[in-house]
Amino acid sequence: MAAPPHVVVIGAGLSGLAAAARLRGRGCAVTVVEAADTPGGLVRTETLDGHRFDTGATILTMPELIVDPLTELGLTPAEVLDRLALRPVDPGYVMNYADGSALALPHHAADIPDAVAEAFGPRAARGTDDLLRWLRQVYDAEFDVFIDRNYGGLRDLTGPETRRAATELVKLRTLGGLTGAVARFVDDERVQRAFTFQALYAGVPPHRARAIYAIIADMDIGRGLSAPVGGMGRVGAVMADALVDADTAIAYGSRATAIVHDGGRATGVVVDGDTLPADAVIATAERDTVAALVGRRPRRKLRYSPSALVVHGLLPVGVTDDWSAGHHTLDFGAAWSQTFAEITGRPGAPMSDGSFLLTRSAVSDPDTFVADGLESVSVLAPTPNLDSAPLDWDAIAEPYAAEVLATLAARGYRGLDRLQVLRIDHPKSWQRSGLPAGTPFSAAHTATQTGPLRTRNTWPGLDNLFLAGSATVPGVGIPPVLVSGGLAADRVTARLAEALATAGSLPRSAR
Ligand SMILES: Cc1cc2nc3c(=O)[nH]c(=O)nc-3n(C[C@H](O)[C@H](O)[C@H](O)COP(=O)(O)OP(=O)(O)OC[C@H]3O[C@@H](n4cnc5c(N)ncnc54)[C@H](O)[C@@H]3O)c2cc1C
Known part of the structure; x- marks a missing residue:
């Protein structure tokens, strides 16, 4: 029997790990670099x-x-969830507003209307139920057809399934503005935010x-937030361990x-001067x-998302006790559209409020996250990216971070403001780690960089090179990049179908 086809995956981020798990599960030999x-x-x-x-x-x-790709390796959902050891984050977010009010959003969406009523009164809560229902309808119409799907060509965009979903989205009035759509359900500006x-x-x-x-709000607030015991890094570790158990080589460093x-095909990937031969490549x-x-x-040229400055530091245990704060706290300034104009505009500027x-x-x-009587605390401030505001962050990151901490203390x-700062990540440091425009949030989802118009996961002129990750479809963030790994794996499976059949490779989940 022929040897199974060999796929090289460049990058062990969540998109690469998801793609590798699916391909290994389908019988490919996989190397992740x-x-x-x-x-x-x-x-x-x-x-x-x-x-x-x-x-x-x-x-x-x-x-x-996260579970789905690992079940292709033969793990059960219960085994994956057990390894991830997820705890519900409840409240998912605490939101603090400039008028002094606060909203703690419960983990379970069904409890959100009561939480809104408690925070802002029954009038503000009116319509929240309907809003949550509408968000779920938007998700149902959009996810399978427009997000978790590879597009072939025009026929896919005009086929009956797409037409049905598009009609549903029109009926749900999703082609107008987001704020206006949400305002149809709730008129309190804080709830709209x-x-x-x-x-x-x-x-x-x-x-x-x-x-x-609006689908993002359903994927976020609508479904509840959780956190793995041991920190977010456990997600990649659990995925990588499962791959190694399934005989997949991951070459770190x-x-x-x-x-x-x-001649139109990728034949290998050069690593440390050596060429790893490949029947297909996912980058x-x-x-x-x-x-x-x-x-x-x-x-x-692509238009990139705004960036962020993130300060990591330590506070003595107890300092945070009297804060209105949870695991994730959003502290809103009074300004709103102005803030977004500053961080997304051309030219951009740091937020003024x-x-x-x-x-x-x-x-x-x-x-x-507590050790030696000290708690780990991080603060993220959205910033413009380096394309829209080429600021000298190496010089200004420290004073800007101090200003952010002082603002929040006030x-x-x-x-x-007495945070013992250990590290500040900022647009220049993201740029130094290889991220274009100094943003870790990749190409923005503008109208011409979204859905079928986003950088495709196929590569022009090379029929066995595929993309996964935030740069390609469906987009940025953990859920989309996990989906992107699956989409790229489907492309590879289709491309290598013959080689897989010749090798008699059986999906691991079927063994
Ligand atoms: C501060 C911050 C906060 C965020 N907050 C959230 C959040 O709360 N929720 C959310 O859903 N998303 C959030 N995101 C976004 C999310 O983390 C990313 O969209 C997602 O993790 C990207 O995954 P990826 O697999 O596409 O890319 P990456 O995670 O960037 O993985 C790509 C991998 O490829 C490797 N690589 C690149 N080039 C090469 C090469 N030539 N050879 C070998 N290896 C290479 C890199 O080292 C990297 O490990 C946040 C991101 C940041 C930075």
């Missing part, structure tokens, strides 16, 4: 000065998207986003420097990085 020393990419838990911090993504939803700020996850200001972006190709780096690996210059995300992972997991987070 990763420049860093650990799996997970931008979803990581790091040790700074002996203390643990979630230094990348902190908001985790839809764990079933709670259900529209998520557009920023897609790099788009809420007041400019189309209502189809190994940077791919070229994708070798020949999870940013589009321009992949273009450099292939030796081709991309045709169109900022809104911030405070992360206290210790709320869910004190054993990991807004009620007493003692935060």
Whole structure:
């Protein structure tokens, strides 16, 4: 029997790990090459000065998207969930407003209307039930057809399934503006913010986003947030361990420097001067990085999402006790559309009346995030990216971070201005780690960079090179990149169907 086809996956972020798991499960031999020393990419838990911090993504939803690829390796959902050891984050978010009011959003969506009524009164809560129902309808119409799907060509875009879903989305009035759509259900501006700020996850200001972006609020608030015991880095670790158990090589500290190709096919990946032969390649780096690996210059320039400055530091246990804060706290300034205009505009500027995300992972997991009487605390301030505001962050990050901490201390987070700062990540440092425009949030989901118009997961001129990750479809964030790994794996499986049949490879889940 022939040897199984060999797939090289560049990058052990969540998209690469998801793709690798699915392909290994379907009988391919898989090698993952990763420049860093650990799996997970931008979803990581790091040790700074002996203390643990979630230094990348902190908001985790839809764990079933982690479970699915690992079941292809033969694990049961219960085994995956057991390894992830997820705890519900409840409240999912605490939202503090400039008028002094606060909303703690419960983990279970069914409890949200009561929480809104308690925070802002029954009048403000009116319509929240209907809003949550509408969000779920938007998700149901959109997810399978427009998000978790590979497009072939025009026929896919005009087929009956697409037409049905598009008609449903029109009926749900998702083609108008997001804020207006949410305002049809709830008229309290604070509640509107709670259900529209998520557009920023897609790099788009809420007041400019189309209502189809309401799906993000359902994938976020609507489904409940959770956190793995041990920190966010456990997600990549659990996925990588399952791959290694299934005989997949993951080469850490190994940077791919070229994708070798020949007559329309990728034939290998150069790592440390050696060429790893490949029957197919999945690259999870940013589009321009992949273009450099292939030796081709991309045709169109992309518009990137805003970036962020993130401060990680320590506070003595007890300092946070009198804060109105949970695991995830959003502190909104009084300004709203102006804030988004500043961070997404051209030219962009730092927020003048900022809104911030405070992360206290210790709320869910004190054993990991409290040590020696000190609690790990992180603050994220959205910023413009380097394309729209080429600021000298190496010089201004420290004073800007001090200003953010002082602002928040004055807004009620007493003692935060005395945070013992251990690290500040900022647009220049993201740029130094290879991220274009100095943003870890990739290409923005503008109208011309979304859905079928986003950088495709196929590569022009090379029929066995595929993309996964935030640069390609469906987009940025943990749920989309896990989906992208599956979409790229489906492309590879279709491309290598004959080789898989010749090798008699059986899906692992069927063994
Ligand atoms: C501060 C911050 C907060 C965030 N918050 C959230 C959040 O709360 N919720 C959420 O859903 N998302 C959040 N995100 C976004 C989310 O983390 C990313 O969208 C997602 O993790 C990207 O996954 P990926 O697999 O596409 O890419 P990555 O995680 O970037 O993985 C790509 C991997 O490829 C490797 N690589 C690149 N080039 C090469 C090469 N040439 N050779 C070998 N290896 C290479 C990299 O080292 C990296 O490990 C956040 C991100 C950051 C930075």
